Amino acid sequence: MARCSHVDAADLRPPAATQAVYREDCTQCFDSIDDPSGLNVCLHCFNGGCTGDRNHALLHNTRTGHPLALNIRRTRKKVQRDEPPPKLTKLAIAAETEEDRYDTTMRVVCYACRDEDVDKSSGRLPTVIDGVMKALTFSKREEVKAWEQEIVPCEHTLCLSQETPEKIEGLNQCSMCDLKENLWLCLVCGHVGCGRSQFGGIGGNSHALAHSNATSHGVVVKLGSITPEGNADIYCYTCNEERTDPELAAHLAHWGINIAEREKTEKSLMELQIEQNLRWEFSMTSDDGKELQPVFGPGFTGLKNLGNSCYLSSIVQCLFSLPEFQTRYHRPDEVPPETRSPAEDLETQLRKLADGLLSGRYSKPDSDVISVPDSTEVPHQKGLAPSMFKHLVGRDHPEFSTMRQQDAFEFLLHLFKLISLSRHPDRSLNPVNNFRFCLEQRLQCLSCGKVRYKVDEQDNISVQVPARPIADSGTGSGESGTSYESVTLKECLDIFTAEEVVEMRCPGCNSQDGFRKRSLFRTLPQQFVINARRFHLINWVPTKLNVPIEVSDEPLDLTAYLSEGPRPDEELLPEEETPVVTFTPNPAVLEQLLSMGFPQVRCEKALQATGNNDAEAAMNWLFAHMDDPDIDQPIAPSSAQSGTSQQDPEKIAQLGEMGIDAARAAKALAATGGDVNRALDWVFSHPDDPGDDAADSDTAQGEAQEPPGTASTPARYQLQSIVCHKGSSVHAGHYVAFIRKKHPTTGEPSWFLFNDEKVVKMDNVDEMKQHAYVYFFTRV
Structure with a gap:
């Protein structure tokens, strides 16, 4: 050969x-x-x-x-079952390798x-x-990278100033109570205090935090976590984040502690969090104690937990249960998009995810699970590992690029933005469009009675859940403490749309009496996302209040929350003049560019075009625009209506691929310093703004875009799916999804639990509906 x-x-x-x-x-x-x-x-x-x-x-x-x-x-x-196990010669646990x-x-x-x-x-x-x-495989490489970037030093650990050392009386007990574990040493003054009680059920009265609040000393170390190798839990109360201290040995020696003699006696914060997250398990048994049987088939494929990735899995399962996402991304008969790097292409990864979840190819019992002889129990599926998708959507994001537990609702908003920024063959194919609607804000002066209307485009609402504690229910807070009266979702919507008085100066009569403000819906979407805000700050820690919300199985009628718009008898307030904006370059970045030999006028233009905070981006812009005919013309003062023609054509084209005409794109970029992401938000929040008024703008003279959503009545919505969170903190706990679907064998509408890789049928979800965090409603 x-x-x-x-x-x-x-x-x-x-x-x-x-x-x-x-x-x-x-x-x-x-x-x-x-x-x-x-x-x-x-x-x-x-x-x-x-x-x-x-x-x-x-x-x-x-x-x-x-x-x-x-x-x-x-x-x-x-696995050979007929051989005796090898004789143990030492007490050790050998990790099973590939x-x-x-x-x-x-x-x-x-x-x-x-x-x-x-x-x-x-x-x-x-x-x-x-x-x-x-x-390292791709997934392992990204996981290691995420963990490595997880904890970093901060200015307070790098520039730590320690007081004159004094002898510390004892390191084995809190100086303000009797606790002898979960102790934290203040590296500034040597105070020993107990920590918070939120982590893994470990006791604590937050005396270390109380000391920090009283003295403004921010950096503490957990005494039981110190190892001779120099590792330890460092927390900065000023940043409210876990940090590292490159000079930990020296900072401990300042208080007479020899790090080489220390021994780790307690679990670290990360170990406690992982242990706590592993404990969260939504009940996988029926009311009579029987194990819920797994479900298999197209649309019933689970996702493997990549380490605190349940927030991603629950949102993805809800989205791909909707026809908009199924039609847009599940295209089994089409050739995948042509791209140099499929793993780095959002369109490819969304199609890959849709195929994995909806085709049914991977929804089958895990063949690696060894069943007990004569057992009728069917093993759960192995689950798909969405490593490439998680890396791609989280890339360069300060939160979603990490391995920490994240907020599922915030992830939904982030994913919506990425999808809207991505390429679509036709604007109508963007699945996020079916979530969009117009929210109207009405302001009426308490003095002269004149009104002003403002319409913002949105793709979700967050409603505050009123917390009414039940007397004598307990002394704690969060999931394990105080009980609360149940509320209805209608009550939450009533609060969201209720009138309130706000302090503002009236441009019509110059009164300082304030305005009456109310928000109603100008239009409503096909798919309606409601976030129930149950998290409140307790001791500066986001803590969930366990308030039940009653949601009926019957369709929810939102007709009463639709606005009729301006009335004929109302007198509108005059529009305020747009102030003239003078661009002020960032002095530090401007100095960097000037030191490279660029003329000041060009440096200022580059900073204006690139966001005014990045010397490298400004320098690249300069190299690309050296031959511009107006490169040496000074920047003229501008208003929000002017200066739009100088925007980067590539950014205008990128926004144009999302169906935003050139005039509105240019104006949005001008209003947001050339930032595409912020420009997209600006367009969504100014749906009635036609864009550049220039006479030579053909697009501006075209027909105005139709507002998203519809004002037709009745506006009735059926609950389609929910995302539930188990745990008292946004940074811990576990997310799952409950989705209403047709049963793969009977065809009857039923509720199914998607708990990472486990997918089972649920007979009763009333309690889960009461404690949902995100609700997905479909218009019927």
Whole structure:
């Protein structure tokens, strides 16, 4: 057999430390190395492609021309039950490795030579294959990176100023109570106080926090967490975040503590949080104690928990149960979008997720689970690992890029924004459009009676849940303490739309008496998202109040909350003149640019165009606009209606792909310093603004866009799904989704629990509806 000529190619080299290696699952579907035909990893760019019916590996070869791929196939080892266990010689727990659980086979494929088994020892293949197999997989690499960036120093730990050392009487008891665990040492003055009681059920009276509030000393260390290697829990009350202290040994020595002699005696905050999150388990049994049976089929696929990722899973399950997301992203008969990096393309990853959840291909019992003989219990499914999707939507975000538990509702809003910013073949195909509506704010002067209307475009509402404690119900707060009277969702909506008095100066009569303010709906959406705000700050910690909300199974009628708009007998307030805005460059960044030799006028223009806070972005803008005819013309003072024509055409085009005309896009960019994300928010919050009034703007002279939503009546909404949170803190606990769907076998509408990879039918969800955090309603 002739030797493959491609094994000596110049671009054939091992993956660099910063390169992602996709050797777990396909970048365009959830087929993986555990499938019978295995996964082909491109040896040129390390993309992972499936080799089954869809054959995304061949598609990758066709689009890139990369000839060589490493086929990796993994099979579960059979467990021998007839052999006695090995004799224990020491007290130790050996971690089970991948080699202990699986057999892995490899072969090299060359698409150009049509060779299915290239000699792995030829050419550059040995070093490249070795590099691929030793490199961290994509998901593990991103997980490590997320944990590494999790805890960092802050200015208060880096610039810690310690008082004159005094002898500390005792390190084994709180100086303000009798607690002898969960003790925190103030690194500023040496005070020893107990911590909060929220973490993992550990006792605490927050005396360390009380000391910080009284003295403004921010940095503390948990005494029981200190190790001889220099690790410890450091908390900064000023930042209200866990931090690191690069000079911990010296700072402890200042108070007579030799770090080399310390021994870790208590769990760290991260260990407590992970342990607590693992404990949260929504009941998987029926009222009579029987285990709820798993459900399988299209639309009943679970998602594996990647470590505090249940907030993502619950929101994704709710969204992909809706026809808008199913129609938009589940396209099994279409070829995947052409992109250089499928794992970095949002459209590709949303289609991959839709296929995984809706096709039913992966919704089957976990074959790796060993059932008890004669047992009728069906094992749950393995669940899909949405690693690429989680990395992509969380990338560069200060919260969602971490491994911490996050707020599910905030994630929903973040995902909506990313989807709206992404490319859509037609604006009508953006699934977020069906969530949008117009909220009208009416202001009426208490003195002259004149009114003003403002309409904002939104895709959700957050309603405050009134908390009325039941007398003698307890002394605590949050989930385990005080009980609260139940409220109805209608009461929450009544509060949301109720009149209130606000302090404002009237531009019509100059009165300072204030305004009567009320919000109603100008239009309502097809899909209505309501967030129930139960979290309140208790001792500066976001704590959930367990207030039940009664939600009927009958459709919710929102007709009464629709506005009729301005009345004929009302006198409108005059519009306030738009103030002239003079651009003021950031002095520190301007000085950086001037030191590079750029003229001041050009530096100021670059800062105005790039957000006024990033020297590198401004410098790149300067290089790209050196030949502009007006580059040396001074910046003229502008109003919100002017200066729009100077905006970056690429940003205008990006907003145009979302259906926003050039005039409105330019005005939005001008009003937000050229920031595309903020410009998108500006457009949504100014739906009636036509944009640039310039006479030569063809788009501005066109027809105004129709406002989102509809004002038709009756406006009746059926509860479609809910996201529930178990736990007292937004940074801990567990999220699950309950979704109303047709049963895969009977076809009857039923409620189903999506608890990470577990999917089961629920007979009674009334209690869960009372304690939901996010409600998804569908117009009927």
